[in-house]
Amino acid sequence: MAGVPRERFVPPEHQRRAYADSALPIGAGQTISQPWIVAAICQALELGGDELLLEVGTGSGYSTAVLARLAGTVLSVERLPGLASAAERALGELGVENVELTVADGSRGLPERAPFDAVAVHAAAPAPPRALIDQLAEEGRLVVPVTAGRTDVLTLYRRRGDRALTHEIGPCRFVPLVGEEGFDA
Numbered sequence: 001m002a003g004v005p006r007e008r009f010v011p012p013e014h015q016r017r018a019y020a021d022s023a024l025p026i027g028a029g030q031t032i033s034q035p036w037i038v039a040a041i042c043q044a045l046e047l048g049g050d051e052l053l054l055e056v057g058t059g060s061g062y063s064t065a066v067l068a069r070l071a072g073t074v075l076s077v078e079r080l081p082g083l084a085s086a087a088e089r090a091l092g093e094l095g096v097e098n099v100e101l102t103v104a105d106g107s108r109g110l111p112e113r114a115p116f117d118a119v120a121v122h123a124a125a126p127a128p129p130r131a132l133i134d135q136l137a138e139e140g141r142l143v144v145p146v147t148a149g150r151t152d153v154l155t156l157y158r159r160r161g162d163r164a165l166t167h168e169i170g171p172c173r174f175v176p177l178v179g180e181e182g183f184d185a
């Protein structure tokens, strides 16, 4: 994380806070993820360096840049085209090459590219997202915030045969996942 210049993903008016451990507005009502939560997601995914990883919620592209250093290939999906193109520009300027960005509803996953060794979701789902669990490879890991009453719970699912082993990492706060397996827009 020390190798990713977070200021390149933060809008000019928030530059002074680029290295604060907090989420910051990036436009369109969305936020750049708080560094510790990006770290917690990466840690839970147990990346070894050669994974095919699906990211849902590119946002600014900051978490994409961190994940790209830890996995083999990152397929990142964002539903808002304006954010996706700004992220593409920032990642291009930094020379990040092992990333493919797609504008789509990532709550459905990317069935045509599955199975995935790892899936990182940066927006809170109303329930365990079935499509994403189904697109995991054997022993694949999915980390997703799942809404539980007034907070969200960062949750790890590990695919083992027909089962998904579940581990609650801890409470967190995310913008909503909007889409077919998410909340209504």
Ligand code: SAH
Pocket: 030, 031, 032, 033, 056, 057, 058, 059, 060, 061, 062, 063, 064, 077, 078, 079, 080, 083, 104, 105, 106, 107, 108, 122, 123, 175, 176, 177, 178, 179, 180, 182
């Ligand atoms: N990880 C990003 C921040 C993400 S904020 C960063 O570090 O900057 C969550 C993002 O998820 C927002 O950009 C939002 O538009 C996006 N999002 C919400 N629902 C989505 C969906 N169904 N598919 C893809 N992206 C979605």
